[in-house]
Amino acid sequence: MSLNPDFIHELHKQFTGDIRLDSAAKILYSTDASIYQIEPLGVAIPKTQDDLQSAVELAAKYKIPILPRGTGSSLSGQAIGEALILDCSRWLDSILNIDPETRTATVEPGVVLSTLNSASAQLGLTFGPDPASAERATMGGVIANNATGAHSILYGMSADHIISADVILGDGTLEKWDSDGKSKLIPIVDLIRKNYEDDIKQNYPKTWRNSAGYRLNYLLPWSPSAPPHWVGENYPANLKPHTWNLAPLLAGSEGTLAVIRRATVNLVPKPKHTILGVLSYRSIADACDDVPRLLNFKPSAIELIPQMILHLARSVPAYARQMGWIVGDPSAVLVVEFSGDQPSALKEAVRRLGDVLTVAESLEDQSRIWNIRKMGLGLMDSRPQTARPVAFIEDCAIPVERLGEFVREIERIFSTHDTEGGIYAHASGGCLHIRPILNLQTKEGVRALRSISNQVFALTLKLGGSMSSEHGDGITSGEWIEQTFGKDVTNAMRMLKHAADPENLLNPNKMFDAPPMDRQLRFGEDYQVKVWNSTLHFNYERGLAGAVEHCNGQGVCLKSNGVMCPSYQATREEQNSTRGRANLLRGLITRNPNDEVTEAVAQALDLCLACKGCKAECPSGVDMAK
The missing domain is CATH 3.30.43.10 (Uridine Diphospho-n-acetylenolpyruvylglucosamine Reductase, domain 2)
Incomplete structure (x- = not known):
């Protein structure tokens, strides 16, 4: 086309x-x-x-x-x-209003979450959901993915914090979705409420941490469970029976229902004090077994960091310097955070946990620990090998009391496929990010991708969980939606989609219309490169092609602070970021380049300062200067 x-x-x-x-x-x-x-x-x-x-x-x-x-x-x-x-990230990035009295903010879709939080912090406020990508994730994307993060047991999901939104429907119609309930979608919403309530309550995953499909349960409103330390009165939040606020439907919709022009979101008080306690374990499963006990102490977060990430962090200069808090060589650690008004009470809470490996009281010490945890995705992908940690089952959420059982089964599935993988993240919410190590440039690797995905989905469904809990469905999990919710509930979702976008123009072929998850791979079994002879050696990187392919696209180089990447910070042009340069170079070695591509590569590399900021700060260790 x-x-x-x-x-x-x-x-x-x-x-x-x-x-x-x-x-x-x-x-x-x-x-x-x-x-x-x-x-x-x-x-x-x-x-x-x-x-x-x-x-x-x-x-x-x-x-x-x-x-x-x-x-x-x-x-x-x-x-x-x-x-x-x-x-929408380049220019539609204005914070239009922050109201400390109502604790709300109105933003355009391109506002970066960390920018909103910096502005809100001056008023003692913050946006509750806190994805690890906050320094580069835009609010439009945060909402569209129904993002959350380490503190979801307090603040729930992004859907719980959307108050209203100005949107454009698929036919160009402008609407405001708020508590007034004025929309041409209301007849369909009313029909879904009346005819599908029982199906929704019967078929939705048992975990509250769910981003699969559309938020039809928010229309009732109803949830199968609630965040264990939810800060609000009712859950789901901001909704009452017999009202018609459609704004929460945007959460997890991935741009398939409407285009966000601006959104008003809820803000929460920023904690006055926090403290971290680090506990060590002999295995990841043992750590997960302990999470229900730890939740009884009312923490604000419990994060899992495995030995794999701890080891890899020592290989990246910017993160190796922050590893002084680890004692010994534990197989896994749980980072337990407490927050509140009284530092003495927080210290006592940490002491009650048991045999604590490390206690971090100062903000500086806590920042070192959080930095390692938040860079987990990139650190796992820092190994210069063709077989790499692959993101396709990395957003499962399981009822927390069954988390240890889930991990043991995952490890068994890995073993039957003769591989291993990283398992980490939001243990308190039952959400584990899991990345099996596979070589997708081989038939065996692609077959394992499909086989592991099938088995993990069956396991997740058996345990009452969801394959998508904060990163969205997209292509990776789209094909599981109907098997998760059943045909009737999925048809209700299709009805909603058709009402908002009758010509299927808004981000088509995603979610329940997605292609099979093992198609359209960036690195598939047919992937081929053609490189030139370099005067520099790239033995460690598996050759020049390996160095180019090392970028995994996470976009840490798009942040506005730090030393990576100064040319992007000055121009805000994708091609002048480390990721952009890597993508252009990969385009150069995987296709017959035309003059446009060759010239774009030359311009992008010409503006590179060769400052080595990427080598120092990129968690995956991309070295664009070399």
């Missing part, structure tokens, strides 16, 4: 932002942080809200699929597709 020339001509007349249809732009936006690669039809970067509205209206007129995107840190393939990419 290609863009209609009349559409392009008309868009140019109405659009003040950038429209990029060249080969280099398509390479840059053909990947996110997932294992997939799909070339878009083009890229439009709206400069104003009028630009965004014009693009959606014209796309509806010409039946052009569109895909709203933030910084592309998505892990399930939902930020890529055969569509016109609408990059």
Whole structure:
């Protein structure tokens, strides 16, 4: 499919932002942080809200699929597709209002979460859900993925904090979704409430930490369980029976229901004091077995860090310097956080935990521990091997009382496939990020991808869990939606999608319409490269191609602080980030490059300062200067 020339001509007349249809732009936006690669039809970067509205209206007129995107840190393939990419991260990034009295903030979709939190902190507030990617994740993406993080046992999911949103539907209609309940979707929502309530209550996963499918349970409102230390009165939050606020439906919808123009979200008081206690264990499963006991002490977070990440952290200079808190060589550690107003009470809470390996009281000491945990994804992918940790079962959420059982079965599945993997993350919420080590450039690796996925899904369903709990469905978990919810509930989701987007133009082929999860791989069994002879040796990186392929697309280089990446911080152009340069170089060695691509690579590398900031700070150890 290609863009209609009349559409392009008309868009140019109405659009003040950038429209990029060249080969280099398509390479840059053909990947996110997932294992997939799909070339878009083009890229439009709206400069104003009028630009965004014009693009959606014209796309509806010409039946052009569109895909709203933030910084592309998505892990399930939902930020890529055969569509016109609408990059909202560059200019639609204003914090429009922060109201300390109502504890709310109104933001455009391109606002980076850490930027919102920095501004809110001056008023003693913060956004409750705290994904590890906060320093680069935009609020549009945070909402679209129903993101949460380490403190989900207090603050729940992003869906629990959306108060209202100004949106554009698939046909270009402007609506405001709030407690007034005015939308042309109301008849369908009413029908779902009346006809599908029993099916929803019977078939939804038993865990509250769920991002699979649409949030139909919020329409009732109802949840099978609640965060153990939920800060609100009722759960789900901000909803009452017989009201019609559709805003929570945006959470986890991945841009398939509407395009967010701006959103008003709830803020929570920032804790006055925190303390961390670190406990060591002989195995990951033993650590998970202990989580229900630890929850009785009312912590604000419990995070799992395995030995694999601890070892790999010592190999990256920026993180090796932060490892002084680890004593010995534990197989796994749990980081238990307490928060509150009285430091003495927090110290006593840590003492009650048992044999504590380390206690971190100062913010500096706590930051060192959190930095290692938050960089877990990148650190696991820092090994220079063709077989790499692969993100495809890494968002499972299990009722916490069955977490140890789940881990033992996962380890058994790994063993039967003759592999190992990293298991870490949000133990307190029953959410473990799991990355088996596979070589997807072989038939055996792709077969293992499918086989492991099938077995883990069956296990997750058996234990009452969800395959998607904060990273979205996208392509990775889309095919499991109907088997998770059943045909009737999935049909209700399709009805909602059709009402909001009758022509299926908004991020098509995602969620329940996704292709098989083992297709359209970035590195598949047919992957081939053609490289030139280099005067530098790349033996450690498996050759020049291995060095180029080392970037996994997580986009840590898109943050606005630190030393990586200064050229991106100055220009905010994707091609001038470490990730952008790596993607362009990979495009150069995997296809017959044209003049556009060759020139784009030359320009991107020419602007690289060779400062080695990426080598120092990239958790995966990408060294663009070399």
